[in-house]
Amino acid sequence: MDSAPIGIFDSGLGGLTVARSVIDKLPHENIMYVGDTANTPYGPKPVATVRKMALSVMDELASRGVKMLVIACNTATAAALRDARERYEVDAGIPVVEVIQPAARKAVAATRNRKVGIIATEATVLSGAYRDALAAVPDLEIVQQACPEFVSFVERGITTGPELLEVARSYLEPVKASGVDTLILGCTHYPLLTGVISYLMGDNVTLVSSAESTANDVYAQLTKRDLLRTDREQPPKYEFFGTGSLDSFAPLARRFLGPIVGEVERMEVTN
Numbered sequence: 001m002d003s004a005p006i007g008i009f010d011s012g013l014g015g016l017t018v019a020r021s022v023i024d025k026l027p028h029e030n031i032m033y034v035g036d037t038a039n040t041p042y043g044p045k046p047v048a049t050v051r052k053m054a055l056s057v058m059d060e061l062a063s064r065g066v067k068m069l070v071i072a073c074n075t076a077t078a079a080a081l082r083d084a085r086e087r088y089e090v091d092a093g094i095p096v097v098e099v100i101q102p103a104a105r106k107a108v109a110a111t112r113n114r115k116v117g118i119i120a121t122e123a124t125v126l127s128g129a130y131r132d133a134l135a136a137v138p139d140l141e142i143v144q145q146a147c148p149e150f151v152s153f154v155e156r157g158i159t160t161g162p163e164l165l166e167v168a169r170s171y172l173e174p175v176k177a178s179g180v181d182t183l184i185l186g187c188t189h190y191p192l193l194t195g196v197i198s199y200l201m202g203d204n205v206t207l208v209s210s211a212e213s214t215a216n217d218v219y220a221q222l223t224k225r226d227l228l229r230t231d232r233e234q235p236p237k238y239e240f241f242g243t244g245s246l247d248s249f250a251p252l253a254r255r256f257l258g259p260i261v262g263e264v265e266r267m268e269v270t271n
């Protein structure tokens, strides 16, 4: 069981930011990454639709024998975490790690003026998942902003340039004006846009990405459950899949994660 892969999934490329941190912290683990490219983007879709799609991908990963599921997508976490915990963790003994709680915890630790901004997809903002995650923290002011165009820029490989800058300015200026000192990148695609986001938010605003804290949770869960891979003889295996077209997904996955992304294969998922 300990050599089974960690299953990591997102609607597309964003989860690679989480995969990067997991690989950095746990370099001996086998990884099976899936981008649900047949259904990307999740952000504009109704919560019930995202839930169904996310559970279909996780069913497939579970049937391929992963030892842990990492929902490397805020939108899927907001839509499907409760069901996933029941279906995989309780019923099948596969631990589920998500991205919202880790980012919320890190933001609370980082803020000095108790004003935290959250940028995310429309579905994540509408779900209120971050509000719920931060509800118990006293005297915290929250400013939320949906950034519907950001995912499409990342999925097209556009991370710089005037068009992106203009769109980013329209999303981020009101957030900056509200005086937040900490900004949660509440979508796993957004760390790939930190160039433009930090340019507009300035040095005094701390950007919080869930990637690193989520990888810490993966580390903690594997350690506690005695599931760390013990084989140090064989190098780890990294497998990458897309559920839809791989034309742009494969080269961009290689650009964002580097040469460890070898061949990208098609994964059939029945929705």
Ligand code: DGL
Pocket (backbone or CB within 6 Å): 010, 011, 012, 014, 015, 040, 041, 042, 043, 044, 072, 073, 074, 075, 076, 121, 124, 151, 186, 187, 188, 189
């Ligand atoms: N990366 C996903 C997230 O963290 C969303 C991308 C999408 O809209 O598909 O929310």
